[in-house]
Amino acid sequence: xxxxxxxxxxRRDAIRQLLQKRPAAxxxxxxxxxxxxxxVATQSSVSRDLREIGAIKTAGxxxxxxxxxxxxxxxxQVADLLVDLKSAxxxxxxxRTETGAAQRVALALDRCKWPEIVGNVGGDDTVFTATASAxxxxxxxxxxGHATSRHWQLLHTHRSQM
Amino acid sequence: xxxxxxxxxxRRDAIRQLLQKRPAAxxxxxxxxxxxxxxVATQSSVSRDLREIGAIKTAGxxxxxxxxxxxxxxxxQVADLLVDLKSAxxxxxxxRTETGAAQRVALALDRCKWPEIVGNVGGDDTVFTATASAxxxxxxxxxxGHATSRHWQLLHTHRSQM
DNA sequence: GATATATGCGCATATTTATGCGAGATCATT
DNA sequence: AATGATCTCGCATAAATATGCGCATATATC
Numbered sequence: 383x384x385x386x387x388x389x390x391x392x393r394r395d396a397i398r399q400l401l402q403k404r405p406a407a408x409x410x411x412x413x414x415x416x417x418x419x420x421x422v423a424t425q426s427s428v429s430r431d432l433r434e435i436g437a438i439k440t441a442g443x444x445x446x447x448x449x450x451x452x453x454x455x456x457x458x459q460v461a462d463l464l465v466d467l468k469s470a471x472x473x474x475x476x477x478r479t480e481t482g483a484a485q486r487v488a489l490a491l492d493r494c495k496w497p498e499i500v501g502n503v504g505g506d507d508t509v510f511t512a513t514a515s516a517x518x519x520x521x522x523x524x525x526x527g528h529a530t531s532r533h534w535q536l537l538h539t540h541r542s543q544m
Numbered sequence: 545x546x547x548x549x550x551x552x553x554x555r556r557d558a559i560r561q562l563l564q565k566r567p568a569a570x571x572x573x574x575x576x577x578x579x580x581x582x583x584v585a586t587q588s589s590v591s592r593d594l595r596e597i598g599a600i601k602t603a604g605x606x607x608x609x610x611x612x613x614x615x616x617x618x619x620x621q622v623a624d625l626l627v628d629l630k631s632a633x634x635x636x637x638x639x640r641t642e643t644g645a646a647q648r649v650a651l652a653l654d655r656c657k658w659p660e661i662v663g664n665v666g667g668d669d670t671v672f673t674a675t676a677s678a679x680x681x682x683x684x685x686x687x688x689g690h691a692t693s694r695h696w697q698l699l700h701t702h703r704s705q706m
Numbered sequence: 707g708a709t710a711t712a713t714g715c716g717c718a719t720a721t722t723t724a725t726g727c728g729a730g731a732t733c734a735t736t
Numbered sequence: 737a738a739t740g741a742t743c744t745c746g747c748a749t750a751a752a753t754a755t756g757c758g759c760a761t762a763t764a765t766c
Contacts, residue, residue, distance in 0.1 A: 589715060
């Protein structure tokens, strides 16, 4: 059952966790580790996932870029300020915050330096976050959920594709 | 004419420079760039060089880890304090400094976080720098020379192999 | 200088990684 | 519910990367 059955972002999250624990020597070894954890995936997918995640390959194996790990904390600090989260097309995520907190949230998102985020602008109680693709956006939503320990339910507004 | 005909460190230096300008998409492209600059090398060598240099492969191509670039400046600042430089076996580099400056130099070397350096200790006018191998040591010497814009002539003391 | 040991490198090739393509799958629109 | 646009993913395979081996050269020791 392919397609955006959220399985992808969960798997990528799992990969991030694995990499955080220890670098992975090869993609095959990652596949095996994933299988152990109940995921089904092939080397192909892992290859694509790693690109998407922004992982780097060092002499010691695949690892997360330093910023990727750090980002979570930035966000966690402003978790309480988040109110709502809506997608407006695949390239724009609209985040509602407590009034007056948008700037702070936008700043936190900036500091995360996540590859999914192209850029942010914060108004008063709204942050616009630009994403490169629908996939990146989905991913981002999962990551925000993860970092804020909150389950965001995404009510898509009309998906005006373009 | 293979072997430690210092060609290796020079080539690795060239690779570092290339990577500093822009990431390299593939090793083949690096080989070509090297050839353009008058080097002779195969993909095999470049593969080994990259490992040695500590380069990482990102989605954008091969690049130097941030520290690698930064290190040079650290060292440049203490360049004047260096007096002499001798190897004592493949694993130990003995650096003479102005009196009282050894600590400072050792600190700078630490901060470089170069992969060639296993560790440093600074006394009063002498720094001991541990290297993992003869190759690493040669490499290190070139890099120090490069960073300090100085040509160190290495009088080896007896090379007690072991 | 002769011998022993360690090292650099290219070649050929094994191993690993990336990708074109087609098959489901989902969702918006009509 | 049919149509179409857009995704994800696995397969097969192309492309890229790593490495065992052997020669040539350098270095150490005698």
